[in-house]
Amino acid sequence: MASNKLDDRSTRHDRFHAKAKKHGFLARAVWKLGELDDKFKLFAPGQRVLDLGCAPGSWLQYARGKVGAKGVLVGLDRAELDAGEVAGARVVVGDVLAIDPAVLLGANAQFDVVLSDMAPDTSGIRSMDQARSEALFERALEIATLTLAPGGNFVGKIFQGPDFKKLIEEVRKRFAVAKSAKPESSRQISIEQYIVGTGFKG
Ligand SMILES: C[S@@+](CC[C@H](N)C(=O)[O-])C[C@H]1O[C@@H](n2cnc3c(N)ncnc32)[C@H](O)[C@@H]1O
Known part of the structure; x- marks a missing residue:
């Protein structure tokens, strides 16, 4: 996972980290997706999932548990996965x-779920980090569109x-x-949020 002052550094050894390790997940970020899924019912068996910024791979692990063996997982990250193969996903290494x-679609006509947990390398200059994060979100x-x-x-x-x-409105249009x-498992001092859109209008 990229070094990220706004994200996980000070909670590397908190209860969510320990719980992830205990359950065999590759990152504590898994609980954020779990909470979002509990709330929004994101997945169904057999679905095709694209995970942008997938390294080290805990969202892929979680998604596999939800879509089952017949589901399709595609991940993208700038970095290769330390674990190599994760959850039977096809992982593309590249910049979003x-x-x-x-290239992400490959043999799939479409995806059913598109996830992005991408975070920029942070500079410590909040306005710059926000702008970089917004560019990743918009992409x-x-x-997804x-x-x-x-x-x-x-x-x-x-x-x-x-x-x-404005970005929530952009999601609302689609x-x-x-x-x-x-999510509760996102550090309260972190400025990260998730925007969720369900029921793509096509
Ligand atoms: C917080 S981590 C994702 C953790 C992941 N959800 C998991 O559960 O293991 C953010 C990831 O976004 C990736 N990332 C950041 N900018 C990117 C870009 N421009 N293109 C592709 N991946 C990017 C980073 O390399 C990093 O692995």
Whole structure:
């Protein structure tokens, strides 16, 4: 996982970290997706899932548990996965800002769920870090718009900044329901939030 002052550093050894280790998950981030899934019912068996910023791989592990052996998992990250193969996912190494969505789709016509837990390398300058996070969020939303099947779901991480409300509106234009959420397992001092869209309008 990228070094990220706004994210996980000071909680590396907190109860969520310990619980992830105990259950064999590759990162404490798994509980954030678990909480979002409990709230928004993101997955169904057999679905095709794209996970942007997938390293080290705990969201892929979680998604496999939800979509089952017949589901399809595709991950993208700038970094290779330390664990190599994770949860039977096809992992593409590349930059989300440059990748052709057709490469992510591969043999799949569409995805049913697009996830993004991407976080930029942080500079310590809050406005700059927010702007970089917004660019990653906007690109994730663009890829979701290009690849999701009607009725599909989207989750995107964002460092909350001046354009937060505008970005929720952008999701609302494309999805039946658009909501923001701050999982309990996300550090309270972190400015990260998730914007969730369910029921892609196509
Ligand atoms: C918080 S970690 C994701 C953790 C993951 N959800 C898990 O559960 O294991 C954020 C990831 O976003 C990736 N990332 C950041 N910028 C990216 C970019 N431009 N293109 C692709 N991946 C990016 C980082 O390399 C890092 O692995």
